[in-house]
Amino acid sequence: MGLLEAIIISVIAASTPLLLAAAGELVVERSGVLNLGTEGMMIMGAACGFAGAYLTGSTFVGALFGIAAGAALSLVFAALTLGLAVNQVAAGLALTILGIGLSGLIGAGFVGERITPAPRLYIPLLTDLPIVGKILFGQDGFVYFSIALVATIWWFLYRTRAGLVLRAVGDSHTSAHALGYPVLKIRLLAVLFGGGCAGLGGAFLPLAYTPFFIPGMTAGRGWIALALVVFSSWMPGRLVAGAYLFGAVTILQLHAQAFGLGIPSQLMSALPYLATVIVLVLISRARGSAGSVAPASLGIVFVPDR
Template identity: 80%
Template sequence: MGLIEAIILAVLAASTPLLLAATGELVTERAGVLNLGVEGMMIVGAACGFGGAWLSGSVIIGALCGIGAGVLMSLIFALMTLGLAVNQVATGLALTILGIGLSGLIGSRFVGEKISLAPHLHIPGLTDIPLVGRILFGEDAFVYLSLALVIGVWFFLYRTRTGLILRAAGDNHTSAHALGYPVLRIRMFAVMFGGACAGLAGAYLPLAYTPFFIPGMTAGRGWIALALVVFASWLPGRLVIGAYLFGAVTILQLHAQGWGVGVPSQLMSALPYLATIIVLVLISRARTGGSTAPAALGTVFVPDR
């Protein structure tokens, strides 16, 4: 296996949890809801995902448990922000606190246990193609699932009527409501989708990355996912680029050290965040009249009756 191929494989794996979580958050934000609790949903997804896989011996059941846990967490968020019109920023932060606590309680039963990781695919003929075979057909299934998910989300947002309505709800909930669309119901499904993706992203870590659960193992990836959505200016295509760029920076920083290149690692680590700010300023400037952010992002909506 060549070095470049190996690096690409590592980047794909490192980017997948970011891409999964960010895809979910993108849909949530497109519907006008800002859920800052991604980290909390992810870590509960990781704990439940590992628990499910350990008890059942099946990675798929583990992944489903992770998704389910993420959805349950997001339902709390939906109940608060959509049902009770509570501020989304405060609720999202509270959700993260709750998630860290819950995951610790759930995970304490599984300390020191080990499962077998999700297998890497092997398609005879295809996976053995030199150079590209391992990359295109030889990673674990989640890697390809995350890409399929982004394509699906793109198709949904831009090629279906429901996607159009969802975006309308995120841009101007008053008009969408006036046109007779159930803004709150649309937002609830968007939030649940975000929770499912975050739960799966969290579960990816113990199921496909490191076969054990440790409290706090998401180590801030949920916050990075939030940054990625902005970096991508809420566009699915750019999200893929952003996630892989971020993964690449992370992995290449490690390789650079192995080659003996001396760059302050803090500067390398700060680059993605600085880049996100610059991108945000640039895209906001490019479009007169504000940013490409969903116009109603983060605002409370209570239908007038």
């Protein structure tokens, strides 16, 4: 396997958890809800996903556990922000703090254990093709699922009636409510979907990326996923580009560290975070004249009047 091929495969692996979590958050934000708890839901997905896979020996069950954990945590967020009209920023932060604590508690019993990593696709001939074979036909199920997920989200948002309603709720909850759409119910479903995606993104880490669980192993990926949604201008297509760009930054800094180059390793490790800040600034600046493209009701509490 050539170096380039190895790099591309590791870039895909580094991008997939970001893409999964960001795709879910994109739907949540399109419905007008800002859930900053992605990091907490991801790390819970990682802990529960590992627990599920370790106890049953099945990656698939592990992934389901991860989805369930992320969705369960997002339900708490929904109860607060939709049910009790709590400030979404504060509730999202609480969710992250809670998720980090709970995952440490759940994962403590599994630290040091190993599992078999997720199986990779193998199609005779196709997977054996030079260069592109492994990249296109030799990935694990998460990778294919993440691409299919984004495609489905695009189709849902722009080609279905339900997607149009969801976008309407996010752009003007008062109008959508006046038209008779159940704003809170639609938002609840979006939040649960986002929670499941974040949980799955987190579960990818111990199930496919490294075959073990470490407390805090998401290392800020949830926050980067949030930044990716801003980067994508809330459009699914750009989300894929953004996620792969960030995956590439992560992997290139690892390779640069391996080569030495005399640059402090901490500077290289800081690159993904610095890149996030720089990208946010560039995107916001470029948009400055064109006006904001964020869903108009994003982060605003909605209490239906009677």
